Amino acid sequence: xxxxxxxxxxxxxQISRFLQLELEHENYACTICxxxxxxxxxxxxxxxxxxxxxxxxxxxxxxxxxxxxxQSKQTPVIILTARDQVVDKVTxxxxxxxxxxxxxxxxxxxxxxxxxxxKNSAVVSDNMVCGxxxxxxxxxxxxYAGHPIDLTKKEFDLLLYLMQHRNVVVSRETxxxxxxxxxxxxxxxxxxxxxxxxxxxxxxxxxxxIIETVRGAGYVIR
Numbered sequence: 001x002x003x004x005x006x007x008x009x010x011x012x013x014q015i016s017r018f019l020q021l022e023l024e025h026e027n028y029a030c031t032i033c034x035x036x037x038x039x040x041x042x043x044x045x046x047x048x049x050x051x052x053x054x055x056x057x058x059x060x061x062x063x064x065x066x067x068x069x070x071q072s073k074q075t076p077v078i079i080l081t082a083r084d085q086v087v088d089k090v091t092x093x094x095x096x097x098x099x100x101x102x103x104x105x106x107x108x109x110x111x112x113x114x115x116x117x118x119k120n121s122a123v124v125s126d127n128m129v130c131g132x133x134x135x136x137x138x139x140x141x142x143x144y145a146g147h148p149i150d151l152t153k154k155e156f157d158l159l160l161y162l163m164q165h166r167n168v169v170v171s172r173e174t175x176x177x178x179x180x181x182x183x184x185x186x187x188x189x190x191x192x193x194x195x196x197x198x199x200x201x202x203x204x205x206x207x208x209x210i211i212e213t214v215r216g217a218g219y220v221i222r
Contacts, residue, residue, distance in 0.1 A: 003027055003028060003029040004028055004029070004049040004050070004118050005028070005029045005030075005031070005046075005047075005048045005049050005050075006023055006028050006029070006030050006031070006048060006049060006050050006051070006052060006114070007030075007031045007033065007039065007042060007043055007046070007048045007050075007051045007052070008020060008023075008030055008031065008032045008033070008052050009033050009034075009036070009039040009043075009051060009052065009053045009054055009057065009062065009065070010032070010034060010052070010054045010080070011034040011035070011054060011056070011057050011058060012034075012054075013034070015103075016032050016034065017032075018107075019052065020032055022107050022111070023111075023114075026111060028114075031046075031048070034057070034058070035057065035058050035059050035060075036057035036058060036059050036060030036061055036062065036064070036065050037059040037060040038059070039053075039057070039060075039065055040060060040065045040068055040069060043065075043069055043073070043075065044069065044072065044073065047075070048075050049075075049076070049118045050075065050076045050077070050078065050114060050117055050118050051069075051075055051076070051077045051078070052077075052078050052080050052110075052114075053065060053066060053077050053078070053079050053080065053097075054079075054080060054081055055079060055081040055083050055088070055092075056081065056082070056083070062079060062081065063091060063092060063095065066079070066092065066095055066096055066097060067095050067096075069096075070095060070096040070153075074096075074140060074153075076098045076099075076117040076118065077096065077097050077098055077099075078097070078098060078099040078100070078101060078110070078113060078114065078117065079092045079097045079099070079100045079101070080101050080102075080103065080105065080110070081100075081101075081102060081103065082102065082103045083102070084102040093180070093181075096153055098117050098181055099113050099116075099117060099181040100181070101113065113181075116178075116181075117181075128160075128163040128164065128166075130163060130166050130210070130221055130222075131208075131210070132144050132145040132206075132208075133163075133202065133210055133221075135159060135160055135163045137160055140156055142156065142159060144202060144205075144206050144208075145206070147206075149201055149202060149205075150201065151198075151201065152197075154179070154180075154194060155194060155197055155198055155201070157179050158175065158179050158191075158194050158195070158198065159198055159202075161175065161178055161179050162175075162211065162219065162220070162221045163221060166220070166221045166222065167220065167221075167222055168220060169214045169217045169218050169219070169220045170218045170219055170220065171217060171218040172191045172192070172218055172219075174218070175191045175218070175219070176190070176191055179191075191219075195211060195213075195219060198211060199211055
């Protein structure tokens with residue numbers, strides 16, 4: 001079985017070396033970079049399974065690296081930084097980070113989050129189909145009866161997770177952990193809000209009932 005590859009973007013040599021040793025011990029293949037602009041070029045040129053990204057970097061900060069990366073690639077990204085203000089976390093998650101951890105951190109927790117996001121990224125490229133609804137995980141395209149559905153990143157992530165678990169009732173708490181990540185601080189109501197967004201773009205637009213609410217349990221696509 002091939003090793004999963006991780007790009008470590010960290011300008012503090014002691015931290016990057018520590019991460020490299022721990023991850024290689026867990027059988028990951030690691031690439032290290034301490035410069036933001038160089039890291040962006042590497043991330044665009046190479047298909048990594050996950051990127052660990054610091055924010056305070058020389059030449060190009062981590063937020064800008066992530067912003068530019070998301071224009072063309074959806075590689076899972078965990079931001080790992082000393083900046084712990086809520087506004088920093090919200091900014092990182094809004095522009096496409098999959099998770100956010102602050103320093104100092106417990107390596108066991110980081111490893112757990114890496115396992116989560118590398119597992120979620122290992123999706124097949126074949127279309128997932130439920131009736132006339134089709135979702136392509138690799139191209140990140142959703143259609144209904146051949147008509148494209150314009151979704152934001154988070155809307156697509158939510159729809160994809162429900163399609164991956166179709167016919168299974170998924171709780172709000174599970175959706176919050178799996179789609180928004182452990183680093184999300186907020187109410188489970190955000191799941192209800194995004195379910196409404198999806199229904200407006202799919203159910204209401206095409207006059208169908210795709211996403212079912214199971215009272216007291218969660219949501220399901222059947």
